[in-house]
Amino acid sequence: MPFCDNCGKPVYPLDKVCSNCGAPVTPAPLPAPANNRPAEPEPPQGSPYAVLGSWGFVGSILLLGLPIAGFIIAIVWAAGGTVNLNRRNLARGYLIILGLVAALYILLVIAIVAFGGSALLLNNIIQ
Secondary structure, X not given: XXXXXXXXOEOOOOOOEOOOOOOEOOOOOOOOOOOOXXXXXXXXXXXXXXXXXXXXXXXXXXXXXXXOHHHHXXXXXXXXXXXXXXXXXXHHHHHHHHHHHHHHHXXXXXXXXXXXXXXXXXXXXXX
């Protein structure tokens, strides 16, 4: 509940003047957002910081899913070939995941060969 700046008595939120001394009441400030950060306007379209919508992400993921062209597109976008920073970061994350999967695959093949499964593995691959 706000208080009068002049006499210190409590005033109701809709009061224009204090009922005790008659001084004008300054309106109470609006409560801050829950996260204690001021609301920021969205950047304009075409800006590097513009928000990429849901369909923009869907289209980007579908393009990155193309077998060879998707890998090339990911390299171009990750290297800065796109204005949108969200799309650039998506391509960088995609390349990181591809690198991790390739590394795990190589480790799996090395482990199979190291534990004596090389003859079985090579026979199954050849036939």
